[in-house]
Amino acid sequence: MASLEFTRRYAMAHRLLTTKSPKCAIPHGHNEFVTVRLDPTEPFRFGGANSAAPFEHVKRRWHQWIDEHVDHALHLDENDPLIGYFRTREPERLSQIITFQGDPTTEALAACFWLKLTAFVAVEGLAFTVREVRIEETPTNTVVINRQNFDPSDCGLRAGVWPRRSDMSINDFRD
Numbered sequence: 001m002a003s004l005e006f007t008r009r010y011a012m013a014h015r016l017l018t019t020k021s022p023k024c025a026i027p028h029g030h031n032e033f034v035t036v037r038l039d040p041t042e043p044f045r046f047g048g049a050n051s052a053a054p055f056e057h058v059k060r061r062w063h064q065w066i067d068e069h070v071d072h073a074l075h076l077d078e079n080d081p082l083i084g085y086f087r088t089r090e091p092e093r094l095s096q097i098i099t100f101q102g103d104p105t106t107e108a109l110a111a112c113f114w115l116k117l118t119a120f121v122a123v124e125g126l127a128f129t130v131r132e133v134r135i136e137e138t139p140t141n142t143v144v145i146n147r148q149n150f151d152p153s154d155c156g157l158r159a160g161v162w163p164r165r166s167d168m169s170i171n172d173f174r175d
């Protein structure tokens, strides 16, 4: 079957503390587009439905997660002291914080998106594999993750953390 590509838009804010860039250390936001490409497990052949699955079925869980959990989230390094502020002063907002091992760069986000989408595809039993994740951070900056530059089994991410789970989580905070 043919490859599928879906695009979604979301607003986000982040700050990069380890990256030595003073302008990126202050929280700032972007309106980003994520485009994912899914490869079918079988080649296209004419007959019947002429598709591996309806678009809406394939993207349902992915777009629900983007719309209800990723849109308007704050992206922080899990060691960012701002998390202490939210824990103490605004604990009800912790559910709107996406955490990262290291700086919440667009590269890290694309890798997390790849892992989350892979988990969704598996739990939904979809006959596809993730081929590419592309994030347009700004009109002039785009990050692309694919099988040539990303190895999910050797990416340094701890086992069991939120990107590897098929639930709707965006962090690993405990109540």
Ligand SMILES: Nc1nc2c(c(=O)[nH]1)N=C([C@H](O)[C@H](O)COP(=O)(O)OP(=O)(O)OP(=O)(O)O)CN2
Residues within 6 Å of the ligand: 021, 024, 028, 104, 105, 106, 107, 137, 138, 140, 141
């Ligand atoms: N490798 C990465 N570098 C940077 C990232 C990133 O995610 N990965 N992110 C940023 C900041 O988010 C910053 O807001 C974008 O920086 P910059 O390219 O300087 O943004 P501009 O809009 O000013 O870009 P112009 O092309 O000059 O208009 C920084 N680095």
